[in-house]
Amino acid sequence: MKYEMIQAPKGVSEYGPPMSAAFEWVRESLIAPAKLAGYQLMELPVFEDTALFSRGVGESTDVVSKEMYTFEDRGGRSLTLRPEGTAGVMRAVIESGLDRGQLPIKVWYSGAFFRAERPQAGRYRQFYQVGIEAIGLDDPAIDAEVIAIADQGFKSLGLRNYRLEITSLGDNESRAAHRVDLLRFIATLDLDEATKARAAINPLRLFDDKRIEMQKAMAQAPLLLDYLSQKSAENFKQVKSYLDQLGITYQVNPRMVRGLDYYTGTTFEFIHEGLGAQSGIGGGGRYDGLMEILGGQGLSGIGFGLGVDRALLAAQAEGVLLENQFSSDLFIIPLGDNQKSRALSLAAQLRLCGFRTEIAFGNRALKGAMKAADKSGSRYVIVLGDSEVASGTVELKRMSDGFTSSVKIEELQKALTGAL
RNA sequence: GUGGACGUAGCUCAGCUGGUAGAGCACCCGGUUGUGGUCCGGGAUGUCGCGGGUUCGAGCCCCGUCGUUCACCCCA
Known part of the structure; x- marks a missing residue:
């Protein structure tokens, strides 16, 4: 009797020889600079209490509202395969009491993440990310360091065709002031229902609309960067100055939108030119309110996540993959x-x-x-x-x-x- | 979730206006005793994704289904 073949679940990324050697090289290279900077490993569960993400990442985000793998265990608990890394790190830091020790807490992680999206080039339902978090220090210098570490990771792969975009989402005060004016502006636009719905959830998302007419319409919209409080503005200026001194080139993109609700202050994205629609190879930012939301003390933090699958695709696209295939002596x-x-x-x-x-x-x-x-x-x-x-x-x-x-x-x- | 493209040997693909399948690469064996890479000779392999329909006859046409892929959306 012949058994039917069993296939991998839809949209998962997997690597066997010979690609696995390249994958391993990319993953280890991306995280190496963080280890050199004193970040230590945090090994975390791949599933967590669903509330961690709905509360931490935000109910309004697409990630939480329609992309999570959520299931009930035998005890009736609602669990979710982690769609991102930061919330889990924060939970573990709070739970283990690390936040009552020496600050900042500097950790790195590496592993699989899960989002139930329609698969596409560079977008998988199970994908790999490495990341770091620096928690408990509100200093623009560490913002610059975190960005520099990510940049160093990409550089060490030999990647050249990518750019770094940064912006600041400011503090609560800045965003509240901007939101009022932005909503007022959006009300003057003639929008379809789907777009109106998106605006209601998070008006900033309209900046990210790819339709040309929307981009034209949003060209006149008030920019959050112009509403930064004095402290936030000063902070952002400092971060840029540090990056300049490090010789890291970046573009300020006042229209940058991030998909997770917890971001505040400095945020950034690494975008690769050769990848098609899914061009983000890494991103991160500051999340000053997250720990408190998760029931801890109000420590601020900043971190990044880098996409290993996409970095590998980028390395292929640029032809910088070494023949570092494992060979015996x-x-x-x-x-x-x-x-x-x-x-x-x-x-x-x-x-x-x-x-x-x-x-x-x-x-x-x-x-x-x-x-x-x-x-x-x-x-x-x-x-x-x-x-x-x-x-x-x-x-x-x-x-x-x-x-x-x-x-x-x-x-x-x-x-x-x-x-x- | 919405749209387009595609699904033929392990891999990459060809198959003309319907007549029951082919190439390259890879693989295996051989080219006299225990020696690789080049060369030469030989060989195996396909329920043509699956199910139905049209037809004397379907890999080619139609419907459905599953899968892959690209884009939207979103993001690593």
Whole structure:
């Protein structure tokens, strides 16, 4: 009987060889600068109490209102697969009491996130993000540092065709003042029902409308940047000045809209040119009210999330993917069954010395095993046959030019250390 | 959730106005004893996404369905 094939759930991203090597490289490169800056790992659950997101991210957002994977567990609790990382970090910080220790708390995370959207180029239902959060410090210098760390991550991949956009959403006072005027302005426009509904939820979203006529209409709209309180304005100016001094180029985009409700003050986005419609490869900002909303003390914070899948696509688009495919150093070919156990123990020893060592298993002819060795990318092949064993040696073959020599088993490690 | 495109060997695809399928790459074997990459020879593989319909006959036409993909929306 033949079973029906089971496919992966719709829209998930997954990576096997050979792409997995590139994926791993991208993910580790993106987060490396944060580790160098003293951020420490926060390993979090992938599902949380649904209320964490509805309250933290905001009921009005698309993410919460229509993109969450929510389910009930056997105890009747409502749980949700995390659609983003910041709320979970905040919850864990509060719950573990980290916020009562030394500030700022600087953590990084890496993992899968879930949104039930229609899949598209660079948009998946399960996708990967790395991110950092710096909590408990209200200083424009750390805003600049967080942005610089993200930028460094992208730069270390060799990416060039991206830009950094920044703006400030100000404090509550700034946004309240702007909102009044913005709503007044929007009321003068002739809008369709869907757009009106969006405006009612969050009027800032209209700035993000891709239709040309909407962009024209919104060109005259009052900008939040012009309503910043003195403190917010001063802050934003400082952040820009730090970025200038760091030599990080950016564009101020007063029309930038972020999809999560908790953002305040400095916000930023990294946009790549070569990705089609889903061009954001990373983004973040300050979220000064979030901790309080989640039942903690009112510490401010700032962080970012970088899309690993999209960064990988960007690296492909720019042709900067290294041939950093995993390849072995050594490939042991045992000739005949009675040589297999020797191959196993020799391989174990060599691996202890740090050599990446594979064995030709199965009962292929030497010729076939050599082919396999060639494909593995190994630089040396060790042939173990009856004649070698009899003389206490192995045959060592250098694959680059086929040079072959006989090496005593005891001297193998030394010979390899010099050769590799 | 809304729209467009597509679904043929493991992969990338070809298949003319309907006559029961092909290429390249990859894979496997061989080119005399235990030696890879090049070359030469040989080989296996498809319920043509699935279900129905039209037809003497469908990979090609029609309907449905599932899936993929691109865009809207939204965002990493």
